[in-house]
Amino acid sequence: MSMTLQAFAAQMDGFFNLFNRYLADKAKAERLVWDKVKSPAKDQIVSYESLPETTDASILDKVAVLKLNGGLGTTMGMGGAPKSAIEVREGMTFLDLSVRQIEHLNEKHKVNLTFILMNSFNTDDETQRIIQKYANHNIQMLTFNQSRYPRVGKDSQLPIPRSAKSDKNQWYPPSHGDLFDAMKNSGLLDTPLQAGKEYIFVSNVDNLGADVDLKILQHLKDSQAEFLMELTDKTKADVKGGTLIDYDGQVRLLEIAQVPSEHVEDFKSIRKRLLDEGALELEIIVNPKVADDGTPVIQLETAVGAAIKHFKNAHGINVPRSRFLPVKSCSDLLLITSDLYSLEHGKLVMSPARMFAQQTPVVKLGDHFKKLSNFQKRFRTVPHMLELDHLTVSGDVWFGRNITLRGTVIVVANEGSRIDLPTELVSGNVSIIDH
Numbered sequence: 001m002s003m004t005l006q007a008f009a010a011q012m013d014g015f016f017n018l019f020n021r022y023l024a025d026k027a028k029a030e031r032l033v034w035d036k037v038k039s040p041a042k043d044q045i046v047s048y049e050s051l052p053e054t055t056d057a058s059i060l061d062k063v064a065v066l067k068l069n070g071g072l073g074t075t076m077g078m079g080g081a082p083k084s085a086i087e088v089r090e091g092m093t094f095l096d097l098s099v100r101q102i103e104h105l106n107e108k109h110k111v112n113l114t115f116i117l118m119n120s121f122n123t124d125d126e127t128q129r130i131i132q133k134y135a136n137h138n139i140q141m142l143t144f145n146q147s148r149y150p151r152v153g154k155d156s157q158l159p160i161p162r163s164a165k166s167d168k169n170q171w172y173p174p175s176h177g178d179l180f181d182a183m184k185n186s187g188l189l190d191t192p193l194q195a196g197k198e199y200i201f202v203s204n205v206d207n208l209g210a211d212v213d214l215k216i217l218q219h220l221k222d223s224q225a226e227f228l229m230e231l232t233d234k235t236k237a238d239v240k241g242g243t244l245i246d247y248d249g250q251v252r253l254l255e256i257a258q259v260p261s262e263h264v265e266d267f268k269s270i271r272k273r274l275l276d277e278g279a280l281e282l283e284i285i286v287n288p289k290v291a292d293d294g295t296p297v298i299q300l301e302t303a304v305g306a307a308i309k310h311f312k313n314a315h316g317i318n319v320p321r322s323r324f325l326p327v328k329s330c331s332d333l334l335l336i337t338s339d340l341y342s343l344e345h346g347k348l349v350m351s352p353a354r355m356f357a358q359q360t361p362v363v364k365l366g367d368h369f370k371k372l373s374n375f376q377k378r379f380r381t382v383p384h385m386l387e388l389d390h391l392t393v394s395g396d397v398w399f400g401r402n403i404t405l406r407g408t409v410i411v412v413a414n415e416g417s418r419i420d421l422p423t424e425l426v427s428g429n430v431s432i433i434d435h
Helices: 005-030 060-063 092-108 124-134 176-186 190-194 213-221 261-269 272-278 304-312 330-337 372-378
Strands: 044-047 063-069 087-089 114-121 140-145 201-204 228-231 244-245 248-252 287-288 296-301 315-318 341-344 347-348 362-365 383-392 397-400 404-413 418-421 430-434
Touching: 005 176, 005 296, 005 383, 060 063, 063 092, 063 176, 087 092, 087 330, 092 114, 092 124, 092 201, 092 228, 114 124, 114 176, 114 190, 140 176, 140 244, 176 362, 201 213, 248 304, 330 372, 372 397, 397 404, 404 418
Parallel strands: 044 315, 063 114, 063 201, 114 140, 228 315, 362 383, 383 404, 397 418, 404 430
Antiparallel strands: 244 248, 287 296, 341 347
16 A cells, blocks of 8 residues: 555554553543533534425535545445445446536536545445446545554554554554544545535435435534434334533533443444644544454544534434434345335435335344345345335245235244245245254
């Protein structure tokens, strides 16, 4: 990986600042004081429904859209390809659809939103190759790389790489809280600023529900908030997601990794100036991993939402579930590729034919479906799921064409057995168990 000495030094400064804070916190053994954790005050979370409608789209010219594109599809068995290259619908990938969202806004409102990708050292080469196809599109694209930090030995508590050229797997991209440092260190920040951009909208590249919303933008401007965080009501599928809290009168993001073990169940039931000052200290998340050679390591990470406490008038907006469609597994992918959703200018929209529009079915596919290649082979076509409430599939199961799933469907193939579902309806509270 080519990197200037200056850029490497800046990244190492960032890492050692994080590392020293981690060691200091460890030594002091300071923990979250659970009694200080309160539900957010009324003015700390605004309801999306309460925001006034707006038709003035001129604000869009001041917006840059940043997609977090540092992740590989490793959990879905994709090897070294960026997750954004997964085909979602009609032969189009997450990246294609993100570009389409921006192009649509540019054409519809005669504006020029800037589109920025934050890549990692894992995804940059392949992404640069992919985005050449957008050269003639109506979109200004910028890319930069997030930092590359050294993994730390769990036992030794020391950084593992011995030099800047150490093997790639001894390093990691330190999650999305690195966004602030990485933008500043890369020099990319100047480009949108010089183009008159004042606002930056950040979301994961795999979330096709998160589009640029005029109501939210107008509220950001009117409330003079320096930072807004979108929140959506938790479901059983995402009890581990971060939660906005009031901590000593200050709005903060609480991640499950920061919660004392005895309070984890409580947690599950709860609903530029700063860059220059170097004051942006975000809570450290310690992410345990196992290196390729079996060595237990830790990755020190931060979450972009944790920056909320540093900004003036910062608050949350409780948005509809439709804006939160992350794809972390093949179970998620099945949902967004099905007839539950349709495409509108690159955005996924729940079908009006679904009776309970806000409720997404719960889908749990077993290990046989974990890898993308197996998932694609085992579904001849994606089932019709408009009336599905719950799907659990376990074992060696194969789906035929044009299957319709309704109600609660549980399909379990015992060890050594195979179930082939023919081309027909699977309906009602059906459990198919092979004996």
